[in-house]
Amino acid sequence: MHPVIILLAAIAVAALSRNVDHIESNETIDSNSGTGYNNTWEASNKSTVSNGTYTSQRNRVSVNMHMATVGFDYGRCGSGFGSCETGSCCSNYGYCGIQEPYCGDRNSTKFQNSGALYPPHTNANIYKRSTGPTTSIIPRRKVGSVPYAGDGEIRHCTEMGTVALTFDDGPSAYTDDLLDLLDEYSAKATFFITGNNNGVHEIDDCSTGYPAIIKRMYDSGHQIASHTWGHPDLSGVDEEEFDRQMYRNEMAIRNILGIIPTYMRPPYISCDYNCAEKLDDMGYHSIYFDVDTVDYWNNDAELIHNSMNNVDAAIAARGEDPSQGSFLILQHDIHYHSVYSLTEYILMAMAKAGYGTSVTVGTCLGDPRRNWYRDAQPATVEC
Incomplete structure (x- = not known):
């Protein structure tokens, strides 16, 4: 047989095998069993240990994308x-x-259409201003029943029948309008905030308008959570930079609200064992998702329908009984079409399927609001 034919046949078999592996992993890991917690840490670049079972690291990270994307x-x-x-x-x-x-x-332009592209920031030049006393001295007492990062990332809501919209990377110029929309639907969301968007805007700088937006989020009952200061891969930074990324974001949030969050989402959904242990020491819950809208690939008037189709597929996969399903949904409020088209579509689709309006991540995990934050007074920003 010709060598080229042999090579093509081998590639086809390998591709088929990998697709089967993805489907099997999706059934095993991404099923909403009601626990919501996945006690999983990266043991190497290709393997994980997860509650005594062995799965492919590549498949573990991609299972949440399986229904929504092609070629990931x-x-x-x-x-x-x-x-x-x-x-x-x-x-x-x-x-x-x-x-x-x-x-x-x-x-x-397909990846970060807003212009907020986040290369891994490890250079001190992204820390432009002094933001006050460090938050590293704040006591980190662990309260409540929601597992902290050392016990694994959280991929699902535990309260059945709930929908939790989450928005990463903001705030942005679109966030105020998003808050208006959420108000119209009496919906609550969780905002995983990045403190210094691409090394340009600092959230506690009054000239950006962001302090007022973040105060509005908080006062309206939305949940404020951390997405680091400069959006690096936390699995790839040294300990000093890790601390700076987390504490500097806390300090900026403290300056605006007088609190620091206990919930965070790792950028790029990348957090190895050491990262998880550090977040645990800092008193954080590590939040992932079970529905990725892939809005960052679909920020276009036509392409955004792909994200809508992803949501429809997720609803269909949960079955017809809303009391047996829940959704932890990933979006980005830096993407125009995610804010102005996709969000309302999701809220309407969930209502049509018999689910209630969106709630915060804390609520969908049965965690009372008092556990979402630590007191860090005083707030120092007055715009």
């Missing part, structure tokens, strides 16, 4: 990890995949 890989690559499989590209952030965010230009 999310295996690690680059220094310390090696090369991607044939046909995949290694992105600037050290992940394998295909299409523009991985193989295209660094400033891909």
